[in-house]
Amino acid sequence: MMNIWENIRWDIIVDYLPFFLKGALVTIGMSLAGVLFGLALGLLIGIGKMSPIAIARLPFIWYVNFFRGTPLFVQILLIHFGLMPIFMTPVNPIASGVVALSLNSAAYIAEIFRAGIKSIDKGQAEAAHSLGMNKLQVMWYVVLPQAFKRMVPPLGNEFIVLLKDSSLAAVIAAPELLYWGRAAQGEYYRVWEPYLTVALIYLILTLTLTYLLNYLERRLDTE
């Protein structure tokens, strides 16, 4: 045990720490952008999936099927090397990462959104309708505020998953946290120092997020 501790090359960590921190910022930025775009797109897809017309639901159902049923890794490759070159050259890997994370999280968020709305007792919408509210008013004033509360925990969970999965963007050279870990490993031919440091930073990020989400949940609970 003593031996391992003595053999750690702290200089690698010190050397790369600024890059790790910069990478962590990119990681946070990409996941945040992913979850925000995913939220907007997910709401639309969730609504689309609840359409009363069966044929109108179909594209949304298949969107969700595709993005939940195939690996994010494959999606990132398809988007970076297939989709993005249509829109930009050269392709910015961070942009590819954000697009992939957004499209992917939208599928999960659509389901969270749908489940949240469905979990609200039918009597709530009925009572609101019986008072003369139209569909939009019922949604906005009665169903969504209640559904939102129930959506916070699974949405938080999705954010944490996204934050970790954003590490897959390292393979398309998006300069996020793991990318710098790989860079350090390549430069020094050392495994433990860069990857353990990177793992520790991910852990700090996810635990902080968990803490913030728990706080938010408690706040919403007492409201």
Add this chain to the structure above:
Amino acid sequence: MISVQNLKKSFGELEVLKDISVEVNPQEVVVVIGPSGSGKSTFLRCLNLMESITDGQVLIEGKDLTDKQTNINEIRTEVGMVFQQFNLFPHKTVLDNITLAMTVVRKWNKREAEEKALKLLEKVGLKEKAQVYPDSLSGGQKQRVAIARALGMEPKIMLFDEPTSALDPEMVGEVLEVMKQLAKEGMTMVVVTHEMGFAREVGDRVIFMDEGYIVEENEPEEIFGNPQNERTKAFLSKVL
């Protein structure tokens, strides 16, 4: 005030209302009784289009509910409904439960709506609960708030679907008392209930439904004292 002609309602293959015709006059209190599954709730819910009408006609103050031109939401502001399960909005205070539709649908300003809401809360004896959330109320209190909420729209007709069935026995009285008061003030009411005492005391007319038909319809003394139909007799012998 309410005119129902040959109303039929099916859920898919299941025909729940088979041929209902009935008139309700202004200020009248009509009580609907009948066994479980006979279509009482469905009938009531057709009166404010909470259920679509399969066939026949329902006129509310002369407005045809089956007419595509009729604005459903406008009708619903005229026809209040009280549910067995109260259905209060848990994320809103008692006061906001009442003022929500007043401000959003009626477009009254907040001050005006709150004044009216407080008067209604006073009427149902819950003024001091204005700022609490529904969670902290007893069942009886919840139902009284729900009544106040429906009254907030200043409806001309009130529909009650078993308003006391979900309540502990000791709370039934306080809700019936509010309904009695409402009847006394001249509200037109259609009430589905198992409270035969209420039917007898407050009802102007009792309708007995069975298997999607109105089997018998008469003044309370007649229905309870001298039922004509065998099925009415059988039902009453069970519940009285």
